[in-house]
Amino acid sequence: MKLIRKNFPHPVLSPYSDDIDNSHFGCGLSVEHDQHTYFFKYEITLSNSTLLSLIENEKAAFFVHIECGRTFYRKAHRIKKENFKGGRACGTISIPWSSLVGSVEVNIFACAVSPIQEYSPEGMHTDYQQRKFALDNGDFAAVWKTSVFDLYPAYDPIRKPDSIICFQLDRERETGEINVIFDADKLTACLPADLYQKYEALRSDKGKEEIVMAMLAIPVLMEGLWYLKEEKEHASENRRYKWFRSLEKKLRDMKNKNADIEEDSVLSLAQKIFENPYQRAGDAFEQIDISQQGETDL
Amino acid sequence: MKLRIFKQDYLDRLKRMSPNERGNWYRKETPWLSEYFQNQNYFYDTKIDLPDRIELVREGEPSKTDLENSIRIYEAFQGKINPVQAAEERLWAFLCHETCWDYMMWRWPPEKEGTIKTRYFLEGVGSRALSRNGIARLWWFAYLTYDQQRDNHYELTAVLMRHQDIQHNLIERNFGRNRDVLHAILEFLKRHPETNSKEDYVQIGKCLNRLGGVKVLDCMEPAEIICCLESKLSVSKT
Numbered sequence: 001m002k003l004i005r006k007n008f009p010h011p012v013l014s015p016y017s018d019d020i021d022n023s024h025f026g027c028g029l030s031v032e033h034d035q036h037t038y039f040f041k042y043e044i045t046l047s048n049s050t051l052l053s054l055i056e057n058e059k060a061a062f063f064v065h066i067e068c069g070r071t072f073y074r075k076a077h078r079i080k081k082e083n084f085k086g087g088r089a090c091g092t093i094s095i096p097w098s099s100l101v102g103s104v105e106v107n108i109f110a111c112a113v114s115p116i117q118e119y120s121p122e123g124m125h126t127d128y129q130q131r132k133f134a135l136d137n138g139d140f141a142a143v144w145k146t147s148v149f150d151l152y153p154a155y156d157p158i159r160k161p162d163s164i165i166c167f168q169l170d171r172e173r174e175t176g177e178i179n180v181i182f183d184a185d186k187l188t189a190c191l192p193a194d195l196y197q198k199y200e201a202l203r204s205d206k207g208k209e210e211i212v213m214a215m216l217a218i219p220v221l222m223e224g225l226w227y228l229k230e231e232k233e234h235a236s237e238n239r240r241y242k243w244f245r246s247l248e249k250k251l252r253d254m255k256n257k258n259a260d261i262e263e264d265s266v267l268s269l270a271q272k273i274f275e276n277p278y279q280r281a282g283d284a285f286e287q288i289d290i291s292q293q294g295e296t297d298l
Numbered sequence: 299m300k301l302r303i304f305k306q307d308y309l310d311r312l313k314r315m316s317p318n319e320r321g322n323w324y325r326k327e328t329p330w331l332s333e334y335f336q337n338q339n340y341f342y343d344t345k346i347d348l349p350d351r352i353e354l355v356r357e358g359e360p361s362k363t364d365l366e367n368s369i370r371i372y373e374a375f376q377g378k379i380n381p382v383q384a385a386e387e388r389l390w391a392f393l394c395h396e397t398c399w400d401y402m403m404w405r406w407p408p409e410k411e412g413t414i415k416t417r418y419f420l421e422g423v424g425s426r427a428l429s430r431n432g433i434a435r436l437w438w439f440a441y442l443t444y445d446q447q448r449d450n451h452y453e454l455t456a457v458l459m460r461h462q463d464i465q466h467n468l469i470e471r472n473f474g475r476n477r478d479v480l481h482a483i484l485e486f487l488k489r490h491p492e493t494n495s496k497e498d499y500v501q502i503g504k505c506l507n508r509l510g511g512v513k514v515l516d517c518m519e520p521a522e523i524i525c526c527l528e529s530k531l532s533v534s535k536t
Contacts, residue, residue, distance in 0.1 A: 070428075071384075072475045138513035171319070186307060
Protein backbone atom coordinates (compact mmCIF):
# COMPACT_ATOMS: atom_id res chain seq x y z
CA MET A 1 0.00 0.00 0.00
CA LYS A 2 1.58 3.25 -1.13
CA LEU A 3 0.77 6.23 1.05
CA ILE A 4 3.30 8.60 -0.48
CA ARG A 5 2.05 12.14 -0.93
CA LYS A 6 -1.58 11.34 -1.41
CA ASN A 7 -4.09 14.16 -1.42
CA PHE A 8 -6.93 13.33 0.90
CA PRO A 9 -10.37 14.95 0.81
CA HIS A 10 -9.98 16.00 4.45
CA PRO A 11 -7.04 17.16 6.64
CA VAL A 12 -4.59 14.38 7.45
CA LEU A 13 -1.64 14.66 9.82
CA SER A 14 1.46 13.50 7.94
CA PRO A 15 5.10 14.41 7.28
CA TYR A 16 4.16 15.17 3.66
CA SER A 17 1.63 17.95 4.19
CA ASP A 18 0.84 21.02 6.25
CA ASP A 19 -2.83 20.06 6.56
CA ILE A 20 -2.42 20.19 10.34
CA ASP A 21 0.08 22.54 12.03
CA ASN A 22 1.69 22.46 15.46
CA SER A 23 1.13 18.74 15.79
CA HIS A 24 3.34 15.72 15.57
CA PHE A 25 2.91 12.15 14.39
CA GLY A 26 6.08 10.05 14.40
CA CYS A 27 6.88 6.36 14.20
CA GLY A 28 9.95 4.24 14.77
CA LEU A 29 10.00 0.74 13.32
CA SER A 30 12.47 -2.13 13.27
CA VAL A 31 12.35 -5.85 12.48
CA GLU A 32 14.07 -8.58 14.45
CA HIS A 33 13.71 -12.32 14.12
CA ASP A 34 14.33 -15.61 15.83
CA GLN A 35 14.18 -19.06 14.27
CA HIS A 36 10.45 -19.00 13.59
CA THR A 37 9.13 -15.48 13.88
CA TYR A 38 9.62 -11.92 12.61
CA PHE A 39 9.07 -9.28 15.30
CA PHE A 40 7.98 -5.87 14.04
CA LYS A 41 8.78 -3.43 16.85
CA TYR A 42 7.01 -0.09 16.64
CA GLU A 43 6.97 3.10 18.62
CA ILE A 44 4.38 5.74 17.82
CA THR A 45 4.20 9.28 19.20
CA LEU A 46 1.31 11.63 18.66
CA SER A 47 0.62 15.16 19.79
CA ASN A 48 -2.72 16.53 18.63
CA SER A 49 -5.56 16.92 21.09
CA THR A 50 -8.36 16.09 18.61
CA LEU A 51 -6.72 12.87 17.44
CA LEU A 52 -5.71 11.89 20.97
CA SER A 53 -9.31 12.27 22.06
CA LEU A 54 -10.65 10.26 19.09
CA ILE A 55 -8.26 7.42 19.93
CA GLU A 56 -9.18 7.61 23.60
CA ASN A 57 -12.88 7.33 22.67
CA GLU A 58 -12.14 4.54 20.16
CA LYS A 59 -13.49 6.53 17.24
CA ALA A 60 -10.07 6.22 15.63
CA ALA A 61 -7.23 3.73 16.08
CA PHE A 62 -3.64 3.15 15.10
CA PHE A 63 -2.81 0.36 12.67
CA VAL A 64 0.40 -1.29 11.54
CA HIS A 65 -0.27 -2.42 7.99
CA ILE A 66 2.01 -5.19 6.71
CA GLU A 67 2.05 -6.33 3.11
CA CYS A 68 4.16 -8.92 1.32
CA GLY A 69 3.89 -9.08 -2.46
CA ARG A 70 5.18 -12.63 -2.75
CA THR A 71 3.01 -14.43 -0.22
CA PHE A 72 -0.28 -12.53 -0.60
CA TYR A 73 0.07 -11.41 3.02
CA ARG A 74 -1.77 -8.16 3.64
CA LYS A 75 -3.17 -7.26 7.00
CA ALA A 76 -3.85 -4.17 9.11
CA HIS A 77 -2.92 -4.94 12.73
CA ARG A 78 -4.96 -2.74 15.07
CA ILE A 79 -3.08 -1.39 18.08
CA LYS A 80 -5.09 -1.72 21.24
CA LYS A 81 -6.09 1.44 23.06
CA GLU A 82 -4.49 0.08 26.24
CA ASN A 83 -1.08 0.14 24.51
CA PHE A 84 -1.38 3.86 23.93
CA LYS A 85 -0.55 6.04 26.93
CA GLY A 86 0.49 9.67 27.24
CA GLY A 87 0.66 10.19 23.47
CA ARG A 88 2.94 7.19 22.99
CA ALA A 89 2.41 3.58 21.95
CA CYS A 90 4.99 0.89 21.61
CA GLY A 91 4.79 -2.83 21.11
CA THR A 92 5.60 -5.79 18.90
CA ILE A 93 3.72 -7.58 16.16
CA SER A 94 4.83 -11.17 15.65
CA ILE A 95 4.45 -12.89 12.30
CA PRO A 96 5.68 -16.40 11.48
CA TRP A 97 8.55 -16.77 9.01
CA SER A 98 6.29 -18.93 6.90
CA SER A 99 4.14 -15.91 5.99
CA LEU A 100 6.65 -13.38 4.67
CA VAL A 101 9.51 -13.41 2.19
CA GLY A 102 11.23 -10.78 0.08
CA SER A 103 10.21 -7.16 0.05
CA VAL A 104 7.74 -6.34 2.84
CA GLU A 105 6.04 -2.95 3.07
CA VAL A 106 4.98 -1.58 6.42
CA ASN A 107 2.74 1.46 6.92
CA ILE A 108 1.71 2.95 10.23
CA PHE A 109 -1.35 5.19 10.32
CA ALA A 110 -4.39 6.22 12.30
CA CYS A 111 -7.81 5.96 10.75
CA ALA A 112 -11.46 6.27 11.73
CA VAL A 113 -13.00 3.06 13.04
CA SER A 114 -16.49 4.46 13.31
CA PRO A 115 -18.20 7.48 11.74
CA ILE A 116 -16.84 10.81 12.98
CA GLN A 117 -19.13 13.79 12.41
CA GLU A 118 -17.83 17.36 12.36
CA TYR A 119 -14.16 16.45 12.20
CA SER A 120 -12.14 19.61 12.59
CA PRO A 121 -8.75 18.77 14.08
CA GLU A 122 -6.78 21.11 16.29
CA GLY A 123 -4.20 23.02 14.22
CA MET A 124 -6.08 22.53 10.93
CA HIS A 125 -4.57 24.76 8.22
CA THR A 126 -6.33 28.10 7.79
CA ASP A 127 -7.07 27.24 4.13
CA TYR A 128 -9.72 24.87 5.43
CA GLN A 129 -11.52 27.90 6.93
CA GLN A 130 -12.59 25.97 10.00
CA ARG A 131 -14.72 23.61 7.88
CA LYS A 132 -16.01 20.45 9.48
CA PHE A 133 -15.62 17.08 7.77
CA ALA A 134 -17.39 13.75 8.09
CA LEU A 135 -15.09 10.74 8.36
CA ASP A 136 -16.23 7.16 7.80
CA ASN A 137 -14.76 3.91 8.93
CA GLY A 138 -11.41 3.44 7.14
CA ASP A 139 -10.74 7.14 6.44
CA PHE A 140 -7.17 8.20 7.20
CA ALA A 141 -6.53 10.64 10.06
CA ALA A 142 -2.72 10.42 10.28
CA VAL A 143 -0.14 8.68 8.08
CA TRP A 144 3.60 8.01 8.40
CA LYS A 145 6.25 7.19 5.80
CA THR A 146 6.23 3.72 4.25
CA SER A 147 9.03 1.42 5.42
CA VAL A 148 10.29 -1.44 3.26
CA PHE A 149 12.19 -4.44 4.63
CA ASP A 150 13.85 -7.22 2.69
CA LEU A 151 13.10 -10.34 4.67
CA TYR A 152 14.67 -13.67 3.84
CA PRO A 153 14.79 -16.69 6.11
CA ALA A 154 18.47 -17.34 5.66
CA TYR A 155 21.71 -16.03 4.29
CA ASP A 156 23.99 -18.66 2.79
CA PRO A 157 27.46 -18.23 4.18
CA ILE A 158 30.18 -18.05 1.54
CA ARG A 159 32.32 -21.02 2.42
CA LYS A 160 33.49 -22.07 -1.00
CA PRO A 161 33.27 -20.33 -4.38
CA ASP A 162 30.64 -22.78 -5.55
CA SER A 163 28.27 -21.49 -2.88
CA ILE A 164 27.80 -18.32 -4.94
CA ILE A 165 29.34 -19.06 -8.34
CA CYS A 166 28.51 -21.69 -10.91
CA PHE A 167 30.01 -22.45 -14.29
CA GLN A 168 27.87 -23.75 -17.06
CA LEU A 169 28.02 -24.62 -20.69
CA ASP A 170 26.71 -21.99 -23.09
CA ARG A 171 25.09 -24.28 -25.64
CA GLU A 172 24.80 -21.46 -28.16
CA ARG A 173 28.52 -20.80 -28.55
CA GLU A 174 31.40 -22.99 -29.65
CA THR A 175 34.09 -20.50 -28.69
CA GLY A 176 34.51 -16.99 -27.32
CA GLU A 177 34.57 -15.15 -23.98
CA ILE A 178 33.05 -16.00 -20.63
CA ASN A 179 29.79 -14.16 -19.93
CA VAL A 180 28.45 -13.61 -16.44
CA ILE A 181 24.74 -13.72 -15.64
CA PHE A 182 23.60 -11.83 -12.55
CA ASP A 183 19.87 -12.54 -12.45
CA ALA A 184 20.13 -16.02 -10.99
CA ASP A 185 20.60 -17.46 -7.52
CA LYS A 186 24.31 -17.95 -8.19
CA LEU A 187 26.65 -15.75 -10.19
CA THR A 188 26.60 -17.78 -13.37
CA ALA A 189 29.60 -17.89 -15.68
CA CYS A 190 28.58 -19.14 -19.13
CA LEU A 191 31.48 -20.83 -20.88
CA PRO A 192 31.54 -21.56 -24.63
CA ALA A 193 31.88 -25.24 -25.54
CA ASP A 194 35.68 -25.31 -26.06
CA LEU A 195 36.40 -23.56 -22.77
CA TYR A 196 33.82 -25.56 -20.87
CA GLN A 197 35.47 -28.79 -21.94
CA LYS A 198 38.82 -27.56 -20.58
CA TYR A 199 37.15 -26.37 -17.39
CA GLU A 200 35.56 -29.79 -16.83
CA ALA A 201 38.89 -31.53 -17.35
CA LEU A 202 40.72 -29.21 -14.93
CA ARG A 203 37.96 -29.39 -12.34
CA SER A 204 38.04 -33.17 -12.18
CA ASP A 205 41.66 -32.96 -11.00
CA LYS A 206 41.52 -32.19 -7.25
CA GLY A 207 45.06 -30.86 -7.27
CA LYS A 208 44.11 -28.13 -9.72
CA GLU A 209 41.00 -26.90 -7.90
CA GLU A 210 42.75 -23.87 -6.40
CA ILE A 211 44.19 -22.92 -9.77
CA VAL A 212 40.78 -23.06 -11.42
CA MET A 213 39.41 -20.85 -8.70
CA ALA A 214 42.13 -18.23 -9.08
CA MET A 215 41.78 -18.28 -12.86
CA LEU A 216 38.02 -18.29 -13.18
CA ALA A 217 36.19 -17.73 -9.90
CA ILE A 218 38.04 -14.57 -8.86
CA PRO A 219 37.16 -12.57 -12.02
CA VAL A 220 33.55 -13.74 -11.75
CA LEU A 221 33.41 -12.66 -8.12
CA MET A 222 34.90 -9.31 -9.11
CA GLU A 223 32.09 -8.88 -11.63
CA GLY A 224 29.63 -9.64 -8.84
CA LEU A 225 31.25 -7.08 -6.54
CA TRP A 226 31.12 -4.46 -9.30
CA TYR A 227 27.48 -5.22 -9.86
CA LEU A 228 26.78 -4.90 -6.16
CA LYS A 229 28.45 -1.49 -6.04
CA GLU A 230 26.87 -0.22 -9.26
CA GLU A 231 23.40 -1.45 -8.41
CA LYS A 232 23.27 -0.03 -4.90
CA GLU A 233 20.08 1.85 -5.71
CA HIS A 234 18.34 -1.35 -6.83
CA ALA A 235 19.59 -3.45 -3.94
CA SER A 236 16.09 -4.27 -2.75
CA GLU A 237 15.16 -5.73 -6.14
CA ASN A 238 18.42 -7.69 -6.38
CA ARG A 239 18.15 -9.24 -2.94
CA ARG A 240 15.91 -11.90 -4.40
CA TYR A 241 19.11 -13.49 -5.73
CA LYS A 242 20.91 -15.59 -3.14
CA TRP A 243 24.41 -14.63 -4.33
CA PHE A 244 23.56 -10.95 -3.87
CA ARG A 245 22.33 -11.45 -0.30
CA SER A 246 25.27 -13.66 0.60
CA LEU A 247 27.79 -11.20 -0.76
CA GLU A 248 26.08 -8.27 0.95
CA LYS A 249 26.13 -10.18 4.23
CA LYS A 250 29.79 -11.10 3.80
CA LEU A 251 30.75 -7.46 3.19
CA ARG A 252 28.68 -6.37 6.20
CA ASP A 253 30.45 -8.93 8.37
CA MET A 254 33.84 -7.80 7.10
CA LYS A 255 32.90 -4.20 7.85
CA ASN A 256 31.81 -5.18 11.37
CA LYS A 257 35.24 -6.69 11.87
CA ASN A 258 36.66 -3.25 11.05
CA ALA A 259 37.85 -4.11 7.56
CA ASP A 260 38.08 -0.95 5.47
CA ILE A 261 35.99 -2.31 2.63
CA GLU A 262 34.89 1.07 1.23
CA GLU A 263 38.44 1.88 0.17
CA ASP A 264 39.29 -1.59 -1.16
CA SER A 265 39.31 -2.32 -4.88
CA VAL A 266 37.08 -5.17 -6.07
CA LEU A 267 40.19 -7.25 -6.78
CA SER A 268 41.38 -6.78 -3.24
CA LEU A 269 37.89 -7.53 -1.84
CA ALA A 270 37.59 -10.68 -3.94
CA GLN A 271 40.92 -11.94 -2.58
CA LYS A 272 39.82 -11.22 0.98
CA ILE A 273 36.51 -13.01 0.50
CA PHE A 274 38.14 -16.16 -0.87
CA GLU A 275 40.99 -15.82 1.62
CA ASN A 276 44.21 -15.45 -0.28
CA PRO A 277 43.37 -17.54 -3.37
CA TYR A 278 46.49 -16.62 -5.38
CA GLN A 279 48.78 -17.84 -2.63
CA ARG A 280 46.89 -21.14 -2.62
CA ALA A 281 47.00 -21.34 -6.41
CA GLY A 282 50.77 -20.79 -6.25
CA ASP A 283 51.10 -23.59 -3.71
CA ALA A 284 49.07 -25.86 -5.99
CA PHE A 285 51.37 -25.05 -8.92
CA GLU A 286 54.38 -25.95 -6.78
CA GLN A 287 52.78 -29.26 -5.89
CA ILE A 288 52.19 -30.03 -9.57
CA ASP A 289 55.79 -29.11 -10.30
CA ILE A 290 57.09 -31.36 -7.53
CA SER A 291 54.99 -34.31 -8.63
CA GLN A 292 56.09 -33.85 -12.25
CA GLN A 293 59.74 -33.73 -11.16
CA GLY A 294 59.11 -36.93 -9.20
CA GLU A 295 57.75 -38.58 -12.34
CA THR A 296 60.85 -37.47 -14.31
CA ASP A 297 63.19 -38.75 -11.59
CA LEU A 298 61.52 -42.11 -11.69
CA MET B 299 5.87 -39.83 -3.11
CA LYS B 300 8.16 -37.06 -1.90
CA LEU B 301 7.63 -33.61 -3.31
CA ARG B 302 10.47 -32.74 -5.64
CA ILE B 303 11.81 -29.31 -6.47
CA PHE B 304 14.37 -28.06 -8.98
CA LYS B 305 17.94 -27.34 -7.99
CA GLN B 306 18.31 -23.67 -8.67
CA ASP B 307 21.20 -24.00 -11.15
CA TYR B 308 19.17 -26.35 -13.32
CA LEU B 309 16.08 -24.18 -13.16
CA ASP B 310 18.18 -21.19 -14.23
CA ARG B 311 19.58 -23.22 -17.08
CA LEU B 312 16.11 -24.22 -18.23
CA LYS B 313 14.94 -20.62 -18.14
CA ARG B 314 17.81 -19.56 -20.34
CA MET B 315 17.03 -22.10 -23.05
CA SER B 316 16.94 -20.39 -26.43
CA PRO B 317 13.59 -20.09 -28.24
CA ASN B 318 14.87 -22.46 -30.96
CA GLU B 319 15.79 -25.11 -28.45
CA ARG B 320 12.50 -24.61 -26.65
CA GLY B 321 10.64 -25.31 -29.85
CA ASN B 322 12.05 -28.84 -29.81
CA TRP B 323 11.75 -29.76 -26.16
CA TYR B 324 8.38 -28.25 -25.31
CA ARG B 325 6.79 -30.26 -28.10
CA LYS B 326 7.40 -33.60 -26.42
CA GLU B 327 4.42 -35.52 -25.13
CA THR B 328 6.13 -36.94 -22.07
CA PRO B 329 8.36 -35.24 -19.46
CA TRP B 330 11.83 -34.68 -20.88
CA LEU B 331 13.94 -33.08 -18.14
CA SER B 332 15.96 -36.18 -17.46
CA GLU B 333 16.91 -36.39 -21.14
CA TYR B 334 17.61 -32.66 -21.35
CA PHE B 335 19.88 -32.68 -18.31
CA GLN B 336 21.48 -35.95 -19.45
CA ASN B 337 20.46 -37.82 -16.31
CA GLN B 338 22.18 -35.32 -14.03
CA ASN B 339 20.64 -34.80 -10.63
CA TYR B 340 18.53 -31.74 -11.36
CA PHE B 341 16.09 -31.94 -8.42
CA TYR B 342 15.90 -32.37 -4.66
CA ASP B 343 13.58 -34.69 -2.83
CA THR B 344 11.95 -32.61 -0.08
CA LYS B 345 10.62 -34.08 3.15
CA ILE B 346 7.06 -33.33 2.07
CA ASP B 347 4.88 -36.36 1.31
CA LEU B 348 2.46 -36.14 -1.58
CA PRO B 349 -0.10 -38.64 -2.85
CA ASP B 350 1.49 -41.01 -5.36
CA ARG B 351 -0.48 -39.45 -8.18
CA ILE B 352 -2.05 -36.02 -8.52
CA GLU B 353 -4.73 -36.76 -11.06
CA LEU B 354 -5.94 -33.57 -12.72
CA VAL B 355 -9.00 -33.30 -14.95
CA ARG B 356 -8.06 -33.08 -18.65
CA GLU B 357 -11.41 -33.26 -20.39
CA GLY B 358 -13.89 -30.75 -21.74
CA GLU B 359 -13.48 -26.99 -21.91
CA PRO B 360 -10.09 -26.34 -20.22
CA SER B 361 -11.08 -23.25 -18.19
CA LYS B 362 -14.10 -25.12 -16.80
CA THR B 363 -11.78 -27.62 -15.14
CA ASP B 364 -9.99 -24.95 -13.08
CA LEU B 365 -12.25 -25.20 -10.03
CA GLU B 366 -12.04 -28.97 -9.72
CA ASN B 367 -8.29 -28.97 -10.36
CA SER B 368 -7.75 -26.15 -7.92
CA ILE B 369 -9.42 -28.22 -5.19
CA ARG B 370 -7.40 -31.31 -6.13
CA ILE B 371 -4.07 -29.48 -6.02
CA TYR B 372 -4.95 -27.66 -2.80
CA GLU B 373 -6.03 -30.86 -1.07
CA ALA B 374 -2.95 -32.75 -2.22
CA PHE B 375 -0.82 -30.07 -0.55
CA GLN B 376 -3.13 -29.12 2.30
CA GLY B 377 -1.22 -28.52 5.54
CA LYS B 378 2.03 -29.55 3.87
CA ILE B 379 3.32 -26.30 2.43
CA ASN B 380 3.24 -22.76 3.79
CA PRO B 381 2.96 -19.49 1.82
CA VAL B 382 6.73 -18.92 1.72
CA GLN B 383 7.26 -22.38 0.23
CA ALA B 384 4.34 -21.79 -2.09
CA ALA B 385 6.09 -18.69 -3.44
CA GLU B 386 9.01 -20.85 -4.64
CA GLU B 387 9.52 -21.01 -8.37
CA ARG B 388 11.58 -24.21 -8.01
CA LEU B 389 8.51 -26.01 -6.71
CA TRP B 390 5.94 -24.87 -9.27
CA ALA B 391 8.27 -25.03 -12.26
CA PHE B 392 9.13 -28.63 -11.40
CA LEU B 393 5.46 -29.60 -11.12
CA CYS B 394 4.73 -27.88 -14.44
CA HIS B 395 7.58 -29.60 -16.27
CA GLU B 396 7.43 -33.03 -14.73
CA THR B 397 4.69 -34.11 -12.32
CA CYS B 398 1.86 -32.29 -14.12
CA TRP B 399 3.34 -32.17 -17.64
CA ASP B 400 0.32 -33.91 -19.25
CA TYR B 401 -2.08 -31.45 -17.68
CA MET B 402 0.09 -28.46 -18.62
CA MET B 403 0.32 -29.57 -22.25
CA TRP B 404 -3.46 -29.77 -22.36
CA ARG B 405 -4.40 -26.66 -20.37
CA TRP B 406 -1.57 -24.33 -21.44
CA PRO B 407 -0.14 -25.64 -24.74
CA PRO B 408 3.43 -24.28 -24.83
CA GLU B 409 3.17 -22.84 -28.30
CA LYS B 410 4.30 -19.29 -27.58
CA GLU B 411 7.31 -17.91 -25.71
CA GLY B 412 5.00 -15.86 -23.50
CA THR B 413 2.98 -18.91 -22.48
CA ILE B 414 6.10 -20.81 -21.46
CA LYS B 415 7.50 -17.88 -19.48
CA THR B 416 4.33 -17.12 -17.55
CA ARG B 417 2.64 -20.52 -17.27
CA TYR B 418 5.61 -22.88 -16.87
CA PHE B 419 7.82 -20.57 -14.80
CA LEU B 420 7.23 -17.54 -12.61
CA GLU B 421 7.74 -14.37 -14.58
CA GLY B 422 8.74 -11.76 -12.00
CA VAL B 423 8.64 -12.12 -8.24
CA GLY B 424 5.27 -10.78 -7.18
CA SER B 425 1.93 -12.37 -6.53
CA ARG B 426 0.95 -11.72 -10.15
CA ALA B 427 3.52 -14.30 -11.28
CA LEU B 428 2.01 -16.87 -8.90
CA SER B 429 -1.47 -16.19 -10.17
CA ARG B 430 -0.32 -16.91 -13.73
CA ASN B 431 1.78 -20.07 -13.33
CA GLY B 432 -0.27 -23.06 -14.52
CA ILE B 433 -0.13 -25.02 -11.25
CA ALA B 434 0.69 -22.33 -8.65
CA ARG B 435 -2.49 -20.46 -9.57
CA LEU B 436 -4.60 -23.53 -8.79
CA TRP B 437 -3.11 -23.82 -5.28
CA TRP B 438 -3.15 -20.10 -4.51
CA PHE B 439 -6.70 -19.53 -5.73
CA ALA B 440 -7.99 -22.25 -3.42
CA TYR B 441 -5.72 -21.15 -0.56
CA LEU B 442 -6.91 -17.54 -0.75
CA THR B 443 -10.59 -18.37 -1.00
CA TYR B 444 -10.95 -21.46 1.21
CA ASP B 445 -13.42 -20.66 4.00
CA GLN B 446 -13.75 -23.07 6.89
CA GLN B 447 -16.88 -21.26 8.13
CA ARG B 448 -18.95 -22.10 5.07
CA ASP B 449 -20.78 -25.38 4.50
CA ASN B 450 -19.05 -25.60 1.15
CA HIS B 451 -15.49 -24.56 2.00
CA TYR B 452 -14.82 -23.84 -1.67
CA GLU B 453 -17.93 -21.73 -2.30
CA LEU B 454 -15.84 -18.59 -2.87
CA THR B 455 -13.27 -20.51 -4.92
CA ALA B 456 -16.13 -21.33 -7.30
CA VAL B 457 -17.01 -17.63 -7.60
CA LEU B 458 -13.38 -16.71 -8.30
CA MET B 459 -13.14 -19.43 -10.94
CA ARG B 460 -16.26 -18.29 -12.78
CA HIS B 461 -14.23 -16.11 -15.09
CA GLN B 462 -10.54 -15.37 -15.66
CA ASP B 463 -11.35 -11.66 -15.61
CA ILE B 464 -12.45 -11.97 -11.98
CA GLN B 465 -9.06 -13.45 -11.16
CA HIS B 466 -7.19 -10.70 -13.04
CA ASN B 467 -9.19 -7.89 -11.52
CA LEU B 468 -9.10 -9.12 -7.93
CA ILE B 469 -6.08 -11.31 -7.29
CA GLU B 470 -3.70 -9.20 -9.35
CA ARG B 471 -4.59 -6.00 -7.54
CA ASN B 472 -3.04 -5.19 -4.18
CA PHE B 473 -6.31 -5.11 -2.25
CA GLY B 474 -6.96 -8.71 -3.33
CA ARG B 475 -4.08 -9.83 -1.11
CA ASN B 476 -6.17 -9.15 1.97
CA ARG B 477 -8.20 -12.27 2.51
CA ASP B 478 -11.10 -10.50 4.27
CA VAL B 479 -11.38 -7.93 1.49
CA LEU B 480 -11.16 -10.62 -1.19
CA HIS B 481 -13.84 -12.72 0.50
CA ALA B 482 -16.12 -9.69 0.80
CA ILE B 483 -15.84 -8.96 -2.93
CA LEU B 484 -16.48 -12.59 -3.84
CA GLU B 485 -19.47 -12.65 -1.52
CA PHE B 486 -20.76 -9.57 -3.36
CA LEU B 487 -20.35 -11.38 -6.69
CA LYS B 488 -22.11 -14.43 -5.30
CA ARG B 489 -25.06 -12.32 -4.15
CA HIS B 490 -25.22 -10.49 -7.47
CA PRO B 491 -25.01 -13.08 -10.25
CA GLU B 492 -26.23 -10.36 -12.64
CA THR B 493 -22.77 -8.78 -12.25
CA ASN B 494 -21.15 -11.13 -14.73
CA SER B 495 -19.48 -9.33 -17.60
CA LYS B 496 -15.84 -8.44 -18.15
CA GLU B 497 -16.83 -4.75 -17.88
CA ASP B 498 -18.48 -5.41 -14.50
CA TYR B 499 -15.31 -7.02 -13.13
CA VAL B 500 -13.17 -4.18 -14.43
CA GLN B 501 -15.58 -1.70 -12.80
CA ILE B 502 -15.33 -3.51 -9.46
CA GLY B 503 -11.53 -3.43 -9.65
CA LYS B 504 -11.50 0.26 -10.53
CA CYS B 505 -14.07 1.15 -7.90
CA LEU B 506 -12.11 -0.56 -5.12
CA ASN B 507 -8.84 0.93 -6.34
CA ARG B 508 -10.36 4.40 -6.15
CA LEU B 509 -11.85 3.70 -2.76
CA GLY B 510 -8.56 2.28 -1.52
CA GLY B 511 -6.91 5.56 -2.52
CA VAL B 512 -8.54 7.47 0.32
CA LYS B 513 -9.70 4.72 2.66
CA VAL B 514 -8.06 1.70 4.21
CA LEU B 515 -10.10 -1.16 2.81
CA ASP B 516 -8.31 -3.52 5.20
CA CYS B 517 -9.89 -1.67 8.15
CA MET B 518 -13.43 -1.94 6.81
CA GLU B 519 -15.89 -4.65 7.76
CA PRO B 520 -16.79 -7.09 4.94
CA ALA B 521 -20.42 -5.91 5.15
CA GLU B 522 -19.29 -2.32 4.61
CA ILE B 523 -17.30 -3.29 1.52
CA ILE B 524 -20.29 -5.14 0.09
CA CYS B 525 -22.56 -2.20 0.86
CA CYS B 526 -20.08 0.18 -0.75
CA LEU B 527 -19.94 -1.92 -3.93
CA GLU B 528 -23.71 -2.13 -4.07
CA SER B 529 -24.09 1.60 -3.93
CA LYS B 530 -21.23 2.42 -6.31
CA LEU B 531 -22.25 -0.17 -8.90
CA SER B 532 -25.97 0.62 -8.59
CA VAL B 533 -27.15 -2.91 -7.92
CA SER B 534 -30.03 -3.79 -5.64
CA LYS B 535 -28.99 -4.00 -1.99
CA THR B 536 -28.99 -7.35 -0.27
